[in-house]
Amino acid sequence: MPGFELIGEEERKEVNDVLDTGVFMRYGFDAARRGHWKARQLEEALQERFKVRHAHVCSSGTAAVCAALAACGVGAGDEVILPPFTFVADPEAVLLAGALPVFADLDETLCLDPQAVEHAITPRTRAVLVVHMCGSMARIDQLLEVCRRHEVSLIEDNAQALGGTFGDKALGTFGKAGILSFDYVKTVTCGEGGAVITDDPRVYGLVDAFTDHGHDHRGKDRGADEHEHIGTNFRISELHAAVGLAQLRKLDRILEIQRKNQRLFLEGLADLSRLRFRMVPDPEGDSATFLTIFLPSEEEARKAAGELAAAGVDGCFYWYDNNWHYHRKWDHIKQLRSPGLLAVHKAGWLNGLADLSLPPSDAIMSRTICMQIKLSWTRDQMAERLARMRSVLR
């Protein structure tokens, strides 16, 4: 997800505005900053892009998840349903909120299966954290309907599918809050950064305060701000926001290149009967950061992943064996290894987390390979790559 492939003069100009004033903090110092409010401008640009009433930028996507959970009232003893294929930031954030992560199975969208979510809902469920993984979307309409029916909050983690849509709506705008990440390897990067987007003024107010020690940000004098509730420091710096501002303006260009490059491989592999492609509920809305293929069996997929790497086809992830993104290697989370006691330890709300077993998800993920799509590939490089892939995968 390579915004970093397009760093140039535009980012330099925005950063220099900040360096010229020396005001790196997003709040206060009104006179010294000489009209430069990069974090605010990035928020306005996100509001416009996502057609939402509110956007709040913060220090990371992880911070955004924590803030969104807090703003949706998730706390000690609550359950949050989430997929077993995501980044560890999500279960970490749930545990740090004092709540229990409840993993439900995914389907061939590689995102939460609406039926599995419905089965996982209990009276303690406070939120469903849907993750649009690897550039494409969950069956978000059905998930929204399940959440509405059970009166639980839907939070969308859209760290990995920036610019993706379902119908005429941007991913991240279906639920109570949407999360974006602008870390170094995301579609748009700030270096480090994240955002919560929402139409709900109450959620926005809570996120805005939570990410800055509970400050109400009502007046001009930061020292005189009231603190209505506890928060923390998840602030973004002006330097990071400046990079993001220039990067966000490139999003359409990035999407166009990603989609064109992904199409070349989709079409170039379409005749291989051994392969199937990931289910994409709205193909027009795929942000196309990855090409995802299913092989017939775990054995064939693991072998193909090894052979692709050996053939010089880099960036092909076999997530089933990956330490970061699939639950199989999350022993530290399943065993709740933490420097200090967590709320869930203390209360014993463990619900079999240590023995987590999700055969339907394993059956899908064990056959899945995702290839990252780069912006900088030339036509010749893609033709060469495709030929090597075909020789391994046919």
Ligand SMILES: Cc1ncc(COP(=O)(O)O)c(C=O)c1O
């Ligand atoms: C699905 C998902 N959620 C959340 C995050 C956390 O974002 P950040 O790295 O900005 O903290 C990531 C980052 O990789 C991610 O992929």
